[in-house]
Amino acid sequence: MPSTDDPTETCPVPRVPRRALSRPFLLLGFLGLTVGFVTLYWWAVRTSPGQRQDILLFADAQSMNQVFAPLAGLLRPGLPVAVGLVALVLGALSARRRRWRLLAAATVVVLVSAVLSEVLKEDVLERPYLGDLGYTVNSFPSGHVTVATALVVATLLLWPPPLPRSAPWVAGGVVLVACVASVVGHAHRPSDALASVLLVGSVTCLTCALLRVPRTAPA
Template identity: 80%
Template sequence: MTASVPGSLLSGPRALLVRWAVALAVGFVALYWWAVRTSAGQRQDILVFADAQALNQALAPVAGALRPGLPTAIGLLVLVLGAISAYRRHWRPLAAAAVIVLVSVVLSETLKEDVLERPYLGDLGYTVNSFPSGHVTAATALVVATLLLWPPALPRGALWVAGGVVLAACVASVVGHAHRPSDALASVLLVGSVTCLTCALLRVPRTAPA
């Protein structure tokens, strides 16, 4: 009987979003356990991190500007789009965008600073926990907010552009010595899980590219 209730979280598109939210959350936990809590994971993570530094000489100036610049620039765009949504009384996407950004950022910082720990498992880089990345979380959540608030429909190729911006945020944090690769990937998984759950709970309508 529960599955037949309209809008139930147990059936239809909302159920799919909830399943994606759970899958991404499980991926986040699994990544943390392997990349942070095991010697093999820490070693592989630092090896990829070291290989990424080969790009540092060429990309360091750009990475240094992108890391703080991307969240700031996208945040300003989200404020403009949010004002437009409020003027048009598109409250549900506006509420979802606000929840996704706030919950993702607060949850990311809380997990990194107060919950998750990085055990010492050998000389495998700096020992301070940096999982997940706050900058990548903020940039990714703001990109999602932009997609939700864009009026009236997403332009063709918008998802590719969004993915490119998120990738740039990840690369900037890794190449700029700020975060390990696992930190950046964890941020994307975290925002993805929060996004799917929020959209399921608030029944946010999906807008296809024009």
């Protein structure tokens, strides 16, 4: 009698191993984002035209303050907490599935980005007085935006494959909301928020290059 067994039970479909992200591409991204961060700091913080343009954009954003300030006040601390909870759940699932490299990469991105942001802002970078161009305390880069962006990156790294096609757009939207909330909420200048995104991108590229992080989505 002919066998009724399912042939897929005896001939399992081979799994295609996920390839690591291109190391040269990641290192190039790290270099480009780092240069972008340094250039933005030099122009927006160390030059008079840069400070002036930054404060004008900051003042324009305050025109939305009456409408969006209450929401911005909730989103600025709330986004890192919400995204952090998602990343924490995904991290636990990754540990259960022994996806140690991705878990390590996500942890490094969050911790290094957060610590580096605060060290740069508080101990390394300075804001010279170049005229009456807003408050003189250095706020470059934004700690809240750094943490929110790093947690978004960690979520993308830890998400079980395949990554949804809409994921980069959703992630970008969350980062954008974090940036706008910090600026509209009168917490940071536009350059501070943009610098945080560049910083996290730089740390992410270097981390993925060094740890040989595999692709989350199919190549």
